[in-house]
Amino acid sequence: KLKELENTKKGVVMRLAPSPSGPMHIGHAITGALTSVYVKKYNGKFILRIEDTNPENIYSPSYKLLPRDANWIFRNISEVWIQSDRIKIYYTYAEKLIKKDSAYVCTCNQDRFRQYSKNKKNCPCRLLSIKEDIARWNNMLNKKGFKQGEAALRFKSSMTHNNPAMRDFPLARINESKHPRQGTKYRVWPLMNLSVLVDDIEAGMTHIIRGKDHADNAKRQELMYKVLNKEPPKTYFMGRYKFKGLEISCSKTKEKIEKGEFSGW
Numbered sequence: 398k399l400k401e402l403e404n405t406k407k408g409v410v411m412r413l414a415p416s417p418s419g420p421m422h423i424g425h426a427i428t429g430a431l432t433s434v435y436v437k438k439y440n441g442k443f444i445l446r447i448e449d450t451n452p453e454n455i456y457s458p459s460y461k462l463l464p465r466d467a468n469w470i471f472r473n474i475s476e477v478w479i480q481s482d483r484i485k486i487y488y489t490y491a492e493k494l495i496k497k498d499s500a501y502v503c504t505c506n507q508d509r510f511r512q513y514s515k516n517k518k519n520c521p522c523r524l525l526s527i528k529e530d531i532a533r534w535n536n537m538l539n540k541k542g543f544k545q546g547e548a549a550l551r552f553k554s555s556m557t558h559n560n561p562a563m564r565d566f567p568l569a570r571i572n573e574s575k576h577p578r579q580g581t582k583y584r585v586w587p588l589m590n591l592s593v594l595v596d597d598i599e600a601g602m603t604h605i606i607r608g609k610d611h612a613d614n615a616k617r618q619e620l621m622y623k624v625l626n627k628e629p630p631k632t633y634f635m636g637r638y639k640f641k642g643l644e645i646s647c648s649k650t651k652e653k654i655e656k657g658e659f660s661g662w
Contacts, residue, residue: 402435402604403631409441410603413467414593416448417459419647420662421466424608428635432606433471443471444600446478448593450586452576456651460578462662478600480592481579487587488538490595490625491550491569495530499624500568502533503551504543514564517557523565537571537585545571545584552590554620562613563620566590594618602630609634 402409413429415421421429436443445467449455460479467474494500503510503522513520525533534550536542550569558564568591573584587595593614597605607615615632622629644650653659 399431399434399438402439404603405439408603409436409439410444410601411436411441411605412444412446412597412600412602413471414446414448415463416451417455417457417463419456419459419651420462421470422645422647422650423640424638424645426470427638428606428608429467429471431635433473435604435606437473441603442475443473444476444478445474446596447480448589449479449481449576449578450484450588450592452572452574452579452586454648455577456647457577478596479578480587480596481576481583483592483596484579484583484587486599487569487592487595488585491587491591492531492534494552494568494621494624495534495550496527497624498527499553499621500550501525501530501553502537502548503565503567504533504548506546510565514556514561517564519556520551520565522551523553523556537569540584543571545573547571550591552617552621554617560613560616563617566617590614590617590621594621597630598622598625598627605630605632607632607634609636 411432413425413432415425433443445464447463464477501523503520505520505522510520533548537548548571549567551565551567554563554565556564567588569585569587571584572586575581612634619629654661
């Protein structure tokens with residue numbers, strides 16, 4: 398039997414959150430199957446969340462394939478959320494973090510910021526006033542403002558953290574690529590740690606099963622929960638499976654289909 402989940406008295410809300418780079422694969426099925434069984438056990442809510450905030454890595458048929466596959470495998474999906482339909486909600490939270498002096502707009506290029514991080518020194522952008530950061534944020538949103546690559550929203554964690562991955566990590570960036578679903582409606586796109594945090598809060602997420610490769614992301618999100626005075630979900634981590642002779646990658650599988658190595662999904 399599976400072990401009991403902790404803190405279930407107030408109900409259970411869980412999710413599976415694939416990116417639409419292809420249909421569901423075996424990795425999703427393994428994590429999702431555990432999630433599905435727990436949701437059934439506690440009569441909870443199971444959200445399928447399509448994480449499509451990277452306009453450059455989207456396979457358009459996935460918007461139909463992922464819900465179809467999820468319903469076929471798990472049979473207890475309660476709701477389907479699509480992140481690119483929720484962009485303005487992420488903007489609201491971004492502004493909230495700026496106003497709490499917990500996020501800032503950085504105009505350093507990646508090499509310069511990497512050097513600050515390596516030396517455990519604060520980036521000069523970190524010292525700007527909240528008013529100036531709001532102005533910079535509006536400049537990110539403005540099509541006549543910052544250009545792609547010129548600015549990014551960062552979380553104000555600590556530049557002296559022992560783990561370099563935790564040092565003032567990015568939350569949003571400008572990407573003017575045409576989005577398969579939203580076209581050119583938006584130019585500022587949330588990165589994973591912002592969009593995941595917001596959706597988990599808005600959904601009332603209680604428990605999460607995710608791969609061990611997301612351990613640092615979970616720690617980043619815990620810092621953000623603390624700033625927003627929210628209780629983070631209970632998170633459980635799974636090791637990754639490696640199948641000999643079979644590469645589990647939607648992007649690479651898609652390339653092989655296009656080359657004729659596979660006849661289709």
